[in-house]
Amino acid sequence: MRTFLFVFAFIFIGGLSHAQSYTPTPENLASRKQFEDMRFGMFIHWGPFSIPGSGEWVMNERNITVKNYTRLEKFFNPIDFDAAQYVRTAKDAGMKYITLITRHHDGFSMWDTKYSDFNIMHTPYKKDIVKLMADECHKQGIKLVLYYSLLDWRSDDYSYWTGRTGQGTGRTVHGDWNEYIKFMKNQLTELLTNYGEVEGIWFDGYWDQVKKGETKPQVDWHTGEIYSLIHKLQPKCLIGDNHHSTPLPGEDFQMFEKDLPGGNTTGFGGASASSLPLETCETMNNSWGFNITDTNYKSVPKLIHYIVNAAGYNANFLLNIGPMPNGEIQQEFTDTLKSIGQWLKVNGETIYGTRGNVVPKQEWGAVTIKGKTLYVHILKHLDNGSLLIPNITPKVLKAILFSDKRKIKFEQQANGVTIHLDNIPQDKIDTIVQLEI
Secondary structure (H helix, E strand, C coil), X not given: CXXXXXXXXXXXXXXXXXXXXXXXXXXXXXXXXXXXXXXXXXXXXXXXXXXXXXXXCHHHHCCCCHHHHHHHHHHCCCCCCCHHHHHHHHHHCCCCEEEEEEECCCCCECXXXXXXXXXXXXXXXXXXXXXXXXXXXXXXXXEEEEXXXXXXXXXXXXCCCCCCCCCCCCCCCCCCHHHHHXXXXXXXXXXXXXXXXXXXXXXXXXXXXXCCCCCCECCCCCHHHHHHHHHHHCCCCEXXXXXXXXXXXXXXXXXXXXXXXXXXXXXXXXXXXXXXXXXXXXXXXXXXXXXXXXXXXXXXXXXXXXXXXXXXXXXXXXXXXXXXCCCCXXXXXXXXXXXXXXXXXXXXXXXXXXXXXXXXXXXCEEEEEECCEEEEEECCCCCCCEXXXXXXXXXCXXXXXXXXXXXXXXXXXXCEEEEEXXXXXXXXXXXXXXEEC
């Protein structure tokens, strides 16, 4: 085992791009490992922005004024919301954690906060969504991460004149930036004090204060103070910030939006993967929040391939749902999640608790590792029946087909291992070959 770890050490330390200036606690380091082991989670984008049925950016995209947008509060009444069903749906899909929107860019708080009147308790529903979800997650044994937007299209103190978005929401008062920082600290203190153990805080919106072509924000986000506050309140709590750049001191995991680590097909990526735990998030259609006209649903095989490739990159996969305004999860999402869960019941061993970056990016698929076992995920049909797995230098003792444990012929060379799949049935989604070293 030591020989193997030595051979593969470069895989995990090569390309590390960030040395943190803060020292995480042992509890925090344990949480990081547990986070990496989970590999698959549910993202939930939901709030008053769901009502127009046009995604979570509707306030900005339609230039809805604060006065008019606030009216949505009066008829946000998710009578069909069932926290227990949400958590069961996630667990049945094979997900190990849930990342819940607590406050998005529209400034609406999904909990009973003392620091904003624009919150769930002022709706006809009058129930604390964060508490309902937190209680159910703790009851059913699934970890809870809380998404929190740094930017606010509604707040005068957010300083609309410095932000790149939310310019058309009708604000004219030049507020106090320091008061906004204080407001965020107060809200985060509530979230980390009143709802039990929180696995992580998922920040978004830092990029709103960064000019095009630059990397530094125009304002002081006080991240050091905010991150220290979070770690003081809950040392185990992991901090991630969706700023699309190199992790900042105090952050505990690095996320990538709609791209695998290091990729940049959307314009949000391009940052190098760090040594921190990694996560990539993606939608089931093309929208995060409920969009009544978006029927571009991703297939089950495509999403399974995303899970596999993410694990191959040593990253978690956070898959989003955008519930309807009434709180119901649409059927297309639940059907897809059920199918993914069925696949993971059979093949989850090759994903959960594994690590990636075993081989460079491959067109045919990915490789994950757990202990002395390598899982070769072949996601494309092989016409010639043979495949070279590069960079495998430890001695391979045997190769078997994961599905039925039949022996696979293989040859080990200096540059890797060639496996032969002649007369071996190839799976339509993922042919998994298990190598023991």
